[in-house]
Amino acid sequence: MISYKTYILITFFLTITYCSYAQVKIGDDVSSIHNSSLLELESTSKVLVLSRVSNTQMLQITPLNGAMVYNIDNQCVFTFNGTQWINLCDTNSNTISIIDNEDGSFTITSTDGTSFTSGDLSGAQGEQQNIVIIANNGQKQFNTPLPIVDIRKIAIYRNGVRIDFTTINDNTIELESEVICYQNDKIRIVQIL
Numbered sequence: 001m002i003s004y005k006t007y008i009l010i011t012f013f014l015t016i017t018y019c020s021y022a023q024v025k026i027g028d029d030v031s032s033i034h035n036s037s038l039l040e041l042e043s044t045s046k047v048l049v050l051s052r053v054s055n056t057q058m059l060q061i062t063p064l065n066g067a068m069v070y071n072i073d074n075q076c077v078f079t080f081n082g083t084q085w086i087n088l089c090d091t092n093s094n095t096i097s098i099i100d101n102e103d104g105s106f107t108i109t110s111t112d113g114t115s116f117t118s119g120d121l122s123g124a125q126g127e128q129q130n131i132v133i134i135a136n137n138g139q140k141q142f143n144t145p146l147p148i149v150d151i152r153k154i155a156i157y158r159n160g161v162r163i164d165f166t167t168i169n170d171n172t173i174e175l176e177s178e179v180i181c182y183q184n185d186k187i188r189i190v191q192i193l
Contacts, residue, residue: 025042026040049070052069053070054073054178059159059161068080076089100157100161131145132188137183140181142175142187145189148167154191156190163175
């Protein structure tokens with residue numbers, strides 16, 4: 001004879017097994033779903049809304065291939081191809097990616113395979129100090145490697161993206177108000193002498 005506990009346990013495992021192979025349909029006619037669908041949405045009066053993010057927020061995300069977001073700055077849907085975000089509204093199929101080489105240079109690569117690497121910016125404008133700081137969650141202020149003499153000779157990058165800042169004192173900058181640092185963000189400060 002099967003005990004009550006064994007019966008509950010068998011029912012639980014059968015339910016989990018059944019649910020693990022389930023398909024989901026949301027919308028007007030939930031009674032029919034295509035055999036190859038994992039998830040179907042069907043409605044004549046409602047829509048799917050993607051995550052709405054700014055360009056800065058989008059560039060902070062490194063998701064799985066095929067991820068999609070709605071970029072509110074560009075007013076378009078972007079998809080992630082495994083290495084970069086692709087603007088689906090761009091009628092020009094020749095997109096570019098920009099990589100911060102973290103040595104004062106940048107590499108620009110086009111989808112047609114051509115690439116260009118800028119020279120070390122210190123060569124044309126003098127010697128530079130370049131430091132990388134690992135940010136704490138919510139951190140906004142950072143110390144520069146040298147005293148601030150000319151704000152135009154300082155560039156700040158957060159995870160490879162150049163951002164604006166203000167000076168607090170001779171050795172301290174504060175990131176623009178829209179920028180939020182998360183734990184382990186890389187803040188690179190380039191200061192030209």
